[in-house]
Amino acid sequence: STLASLFAILVCSTRVFAPFISSGTMSKSIDPPVEQINAFGDHGPLRRIIAEDPEWSLALVPPLSILCLQNIVTNFEGMLFKELLPAHKEYVLGRLPPSLPLHVTANLISDPGYWRRCCVQRWNPCDVSQYGHSWKRMFFEKHLENLLELFIPDVTPPQSILELVPLCRDYVLRLDVSQLLPPIKEPGNPGRESDVGPSMDHFDFGLLLDQLSRLEELRLVYRVRGCGMNFEWNLFEFTLRDCEALARALKSCHTLKVLRLCQSKVEDERCRILALHLLDHPSLLELDLSHNLIGDRGARAIAKLLSRSRLEGLDLYDNEVAGPGGRAIAHALSRSATLRSLNLRLNRLGDEGGRAVGQALLTNRTLRRLHLGANEMGEASAAVLAQVLVQNDTLTSINLSCNSLGADGGKILEDAMSHNNAVTEFDVRLTEVGEGSEAFIGQRVRSNQGRVREHPA
Numbered sequence: 001s002t003l004a005s006l007f008a009i010l011v012c013s014t015r016v017f018a019p020f021i022s023s024g025t026m027s028k029s030i031d032p033p034v035e036q037i038n039a040f041g042d043h044g045p046l047r048r049i050i051a052e053d054p055e056w057s058l059a060l061v062p063p064l065s066i067l068c069l070q071n072i073v074t075n076f077e078g079m080l081f082k083e084l085l086p087a088h089k090e091y092v093l094g095r096l097p098p099s100l101p102l103h104v105t106a107n108l109i110s111d112p113g114y115w116r117r118c119c120v121q122r123w124n125p126c127d128v129s130q131y132g133h134s135w136k137r138m139f140f141e142k143h144l145e146n147l148l149e150l151f152i153p154d155v156t157p158p159q160s161i162l163e164l165v166p167l168c169r170d171y172v173l174r175l176d177v178s179q180l181l182p183p184i185k186e187p188g189n190p191g192r193e194s195d196v197g198p199s200m201d202h203f204d205f206g207l208l209l210d211q212l213s214r215l216e217e218l219r220l221v222y223r224v225r226g227c228g229m230n231f232e233w234n235l236f237e238f239t240l241r242d243c244e245a246l247a248r249a250l251k252s253c254h255t256l257k258v259l260r261l262c263q264s265k266v267e268d269e270r271c272r273i274l275a276l277h278l279l280d281h282p283s284l285l286e287l288d289l290s291h292n293l294i295g296d297r298g299a300r301a302i303a304k305l306l307s308r309s310r311l312e313g314l315d316l317y318d319n320e321v322a323g324p325g326g327r328a329i330a331h332a333l334s335r336s337a338t339l340r341s342l343n344l345r346l347n348r349l350g351d352e353g354g355r356a357v358g359q360a361l362l363t364n365r366t367l368r369r370l371h372l373g374a375n376e377m378g379e380a381s382a383a384v385l386a387q388v389l390v391q392n393d394t395l396t397s398i399n400l401s402c403n404s405l406g407a408d409g410g411k412i413l414e415d416a417m418s419h420n421n422a423v424t425e426f427d428v429r430l431t432e433v434g435e436g437s438e439a440f441i442g443q444r445v446r447s448n449q450g451r452v453r454e455h456p457a
């Protein structure tokens with residue numbers, strides 16, 4: 001049918017006949033260039049002919065094959081495309097509009113150029129290196145993220161997201177959802193609860209996660225971006241129902257390696273529910289619960305998770321973990337064979353927690369990076385950590401900034417660093433250790449860095 005319609009175009013188009021006419025004596029153009037007219041050798045008074053088609057030009061009619069391909073581009077559909085010669089495919093791919101429906105393009109087109117146009121048209125600037133240099137992956141990840149971020153419970157049909165799953169599941173490795181919308185509140189009657197209530201408090205990831213068979217990294221934030229003057233606390237609520245649904249969904253997602261659930265007011269109860277469902281997860285390597293409200297009970301649940309998982313990275317930056325929670329995590333750390341990086345920055349460990357973490361590192365030395373900044377720690381923690389430094393095994397980065405280690409703590413650390421050859425990052429700023437100790441530690445760190453550069457492990 002494409003060919004037939006094309007032939008019709010050929011027969012009818014005045015453009016097609018125009019060049020044949022012009023090859024006679026008539027030159028059809030509104031303002032023909034002087035050379036063209038003189039080319040006829042006529043020195044008499046100029047004859048002016050007004051063209052019927054003001055857009056007509058002397059350019060050649062494109063070859064039939066190109067006309068066919070142009071027609072395929074404007075009326076794109078899969079069947080015809082598959083039969084094209086490679087060179088023709090390339091021509092078509094270079095010209096397809098990015099607005100084609102996904103159910104046509106998703107499984108048919110793998111050409112990076114096409115998906116690049118789709119991305120650039122919607123999101124600029126685009127940094128494809130963040131997506132393993134795959135434009136198609138970038139398109140589907142960002143497209144799915146956008147749908148999730150605009151999903152309104154009981155208003156948006158879940159089907160609108162689920163119908164995308166068969167098209168995108170091979171390309172979605174990471175999802176970074178930076179907002180989740182709550183249900184719309186009943187207008188007019190703010191005090192009265194409706195009889196049934198919303199069917200979900202935010203998008204239910206149970207609908208989606210077990211179907212994304214390549215998903216490795218998930219970052220969620222249960223909040224509404226840019227709410228401005230419409231601020232209400234319920235825009236920032238990760239409800240128990242959300243938490244249970246999410247926890248079950250995470251358990252069913254067997255490919256997940258990295259989970260980040262930040263700034264979502266996760267407190268002890270929710271933390272426990274999540275940790276419980278993640279026990280013995282087959283693939284989880286990194287857990288980031290920074291900027292939440294996790295206290296000691298939550299920390300105990302996480303400690304249990306540490307001992308029953310293969311976690312390599314744990315980030316509890318900016319929570320409310322105090323001494324007992326710190327002890328629980330330290331205990332798990334002393335038995336962990338996998339944890340490489342631990343971030344407890346901006347908690348309330350105090351010396352109780354700080355010493356416990358230090359003791360754990362004396363017995364088990366898998367940890368490479370430790371952040372204990374801003375934890376109300378004092379000289380007692382410094383003393384234990386100094387012993388860890390003397391053992392100089394695997395720890396390469398340690399951050400103790402914003403604690404009150406004091407001048408004596410500084411001296412102990414200084415002494416320890418003179419025996420240490422492994423630490424290449426050590427932050428003791430704002431710890432009251434005194435300028436002398438800070439300078440000495442800095443100098444040791446630089447000489448360690450030099451050694452590592454010369455003899456990389």
Ligand SMILES: *[C@@H]1O[C@H](CO)[C@@H](O)[C@H](O)[C@H]1NC(C)=O
Pocket residue numbers: 334335336337363364365366
């Ligand atoms: C740390 O503890 C784990 C579990 O007890 C053990 O398998 C591993 O060998 C220990 N590592 C070191 C360096 O002691």
Ligand SMILES: *[C@@H]1O[C@H](CO)[C@@H](O)[C@H](O)[C@H]1NC(C)=O
Pocket residue numbers: 345373374399400401402425426427
């Ligand atoms: C150490 O932590 C502080 C915050 O406590 C941070 O500002 C600083 O950049 C960190 N230092 C390094 C070397 O990462």
Ligand SMILES: *[C@@H]1O[C@H](CO)[C@@H](O)[C@H](O)[C@H]1NC(C)=O
Pocket residue numbers: 390391392419420421422
């Ligand atoms: C570790 O420290 C000891 C002394 O405490 C030292 O003899 C040894 O060379 C150090 N090892 C490394 C790898 O830095």
